[in-house]
Amino acid sequence: xxxxxxxxxxxxxxxxxxxxxxxxxxxxxxxxxxxxxxxxxxxxxxxxxxxxxxxxxxxxxxxxxxxxxxxxxxxxxxxxxxxxxxxxxxxxxxxxxxxxxxxxxxxxxxxxxxxxxxxxxxxxxxxxxxxxxxxxxxxxxxxxxxxxxxxxxxxxxxxxxxxxxxxxxxxxxxxxxxxxxxxxxxxxxxxxxxxxxxxxxxxxxxxxxxxxxxxxxxxxxxxxxxxxxxxxxxxxxxxxxxxxxxxxxxxxxxxxxxxxxxxxxxxxxxxxxxxxxxxxxxxxxxxxxxxxxxxxxxxxxxxxxxx
Numbered sequence: 599x600x601x602x603x604x605x606x607x608x609x610x611x612x613x614x615x616x617x618x619x620x621x622x623x624x625x626x627x628x629x630x631x632x633x634x635x636x637x638x639x640x641x642x643x644x645x646x647x648x649x650x651x652x653x654x655x656x657x658x659x660x661x662x663x664x665x666x667x668x669x670x671x672x673x674x675x676x677x678x679x680x681x682x683x684x685x686x687x688x689x690x691x692x693x694x695x696x697x698x699x700x701x702x703x704x705x706x707x708x709x710x711x712x713x714x715x716x717x718x719x720x721x722x723x724x725x726x727x728x729x730x731x732x733x734x735x736x737x738x739x740x741x742x743x744x745x746x747x748x749x750x751x752x753x754x755x756x757x758x759x760x761x762x763x764x765x766x767x768x769x770x771x772x773x774x775x776x777x778x779x780x781x782x783x784x785x786x787x788x789x790x791x792x793x794x795x796x797x798x799x800x801x802x803x804x805x806x807x808x809x810x811x812x813x814x815x816x817x818x819x820x821x822x823x824x825x826x827x828x829x830x831x832x833x834x835x836x837x838x839x840x841x842x843x844x845x846x847x848x849x850x851x852x853x854x855x856x857x858x859x860x861x862x863x864x865x866x867x868x869x870x871x872x873x874x875x876x877x878x879x880x881x882x883x884x885x886x887x888x889x890x891x892x893x894x895x896x897x898x899x900x901x902x903x904x905x
Contacts, residue, residue: 631725636760645773667718667722815846826840
């Protein structure tokens, strides 16, 4: 892996010819992690029939990825700065490819969900690292703006292609190939990464307590919502999960308010120039509709519920 991620002689920081490789690798990485959030939804009925699981189990296949992706991205940017964007991108992409293979080879729901969680963690690292590589690879402001626009288009294309590609692969090759398709694409991105200049390491502090409370809050909330929808919100385990989510969320905001290096500086919420809440609502509405609609499809009539 060290040899693969080591910059070639042609990939020196001052080499302006390396910029196309930077954009190509970053664009492909962003495309893959966005695609994987959507390509699974149309395959859920086939996954349910193949693994004999019900709706609550299938929801974890979709939401497990999104949960870890969202929760760990809070710290992934700092990690990318500490070890260098190029190294973070390469390591995250290798882990993403291995987890994709694990998803396709999973014999049961437990291993599939576990591999999806690893996929989400890897995607959380790839996302900020890919954007950081684009910013570093295009020092000229005008060219950088164009490169970021193209990088953004990669995600938009993945949003449109995900359900179509997922349906085609599931119908022709089997649901496992919605994950195996990531392997050649990841190898191509890693091949481009060899020509990318080494990234500088920047000082950045990790908010460990904030990260732990964020993961706990999101995980407990998702568990409570999924299990509450399947078994009822009056069950003690569901109520307890939602209470844990509320307590962890409160602890998170306390840590962010009092910490020296918070992941989410609370003054951002008071800034008129930061459309944080609008962006959250937009993404929550879109991905909620896609993921919720996909996971609500019945795997087959009479299929048992999976806890």
